[in-house]
Amino acid sequence: xxxxxxxxxxxxxxxxxxxxxxxxxxxxxxxxxxxxxxxxxxxxxxxxxxxxxxxxxxxxxxxxxxxxxxxxxxxxxxxxxxxxxxxxxxxxxxxxxxxxxxxxxxxxxxxxxxxxxxxxxxxxxxxxxxxxxxxxxxxxxxxxxxxxxxxxxxxxxxxxxxxxxxxxxxxxxxxxxxxxxxxxxxxxxxxxxxxxxxxxxxxxxxxxxxxxxxxxxxxxxxxxxxxxxxxxxxxxxxxxxxxxxxxxxxxxxxxxxxxxxxxxxxxxxxxxxxxxxxxxxxxxxxxxxxxxxxxxxx
Numbered sequence: 001x002x003x004x005x006x007x008x009x010x011x012x013x014x015x016x017x018x019x020x021x022x023x024x025x026x027x028x029x030x031x032x033x034x035x036x037x038x039x040x041x042x043x044x045x046x047x048x049x050x051x052x053x054x055x056x057x058x059x060x061x062x063x064x065x066x067x068x069x070x071x072x073x074x075x076x077x078x079x080x081x082x083x084x085x086x087x088x089x090x091x092x093x094x095x096x097x098x099x100x101x102x103x104x105x106x107x108x109x110x111x112x113x114x115x116x117x118x119x120x121x122x123x124x125x126x127x128x129x130x131x132x133x134x135x136x137x138x139x140x141x142x143x144x145x146x147x148x149x150x151x152x153x154x155x156x157x158x159x160x161x162x163x164x165x166x167x168x169x170x171x172x173x174x175x176x177x178x179x180x181x182x183x184x185x186x187x188x189x190x191x192x193x194x195x196x197x198x199x200x201x202x203x204x205x206x207x208x209x210x211x212x213x214x215x216x217x218x219x220x221x222x223x224x225x226x227x228x229x230x231x232x233x234x235x236x237x238x239x240x241x242x243x244x245x246x247x248x249x250x251x252x253x254x255x256x257x258x259x260x261x262x263x264x265x266x267x268x269x270x271x272x273x274x275x276x277x278x279x280x281x282x283x284x285x286x287x288x289x290x291x292x293x294x295x296x297x298x
Contacts, residue, residue, distance in 0.1 A: 024154045030071035031208035032292035038080025061286035067097050074117040077164040077210045085115050107145030114162045116149050124150040133184035142185045163209035186219035200231045204266040232262035237276035237293050246291045261295050272296035
């Protein structure tokens, strides 16, 4: 074997080892409702303002929280669309955090969308915009859709499904708290996930996002199992003080856990510590009314 061939073999081996090493690194996934990163009616410094952007101080705090998490895949809720996602992506890069891969889902809700920022290449992106369900004598679409992205790891691919279910605000007296609408959205999402992964016991996926309900509520339970078929496992999560809330409702001065990470059986053994964590820092309260939930896959 001549010198040129030996050198070529060395280069190929080095590249293979580098790729294998990078693929074997832990994968950190976070879900974060970033509270109206768009033009919206809001109260700023005690003054109610209509159609006002997210204040720059809040954006700076948000970027600080994202830097602290250092997630590989960041699932976002309440982004205003592609221009707002591009702004966040650009500002993070200026501060030393590069998310070169970005995708946003434009569905029925044109004001508050779901999106993903990723440090790793997205080997597949599917925008599920067609999800619909029966609702109070009619048919309604899942307003924010379902965003599916996939990244590669040493075992193949990990799929991340991002959701943001209907809030509890409604003007319909026949559906208090929009509970029926939210449950219908959850069932439509669940059925689509099962269409993609008909054997969830061996599949490798996460369902993450803002469910606007607690872990025992119907929307979350719908995605844990269908009949006697287990689909996912709900991950417990807490901050360093043991506090488990992820949402602060200013109007009622109340705390709740509405942001969740659900893990399929094929990924559950790889969850670091068997649980997620809730990110907490001085900037969290300024950045959003939600706290992000983070999970590390070894």
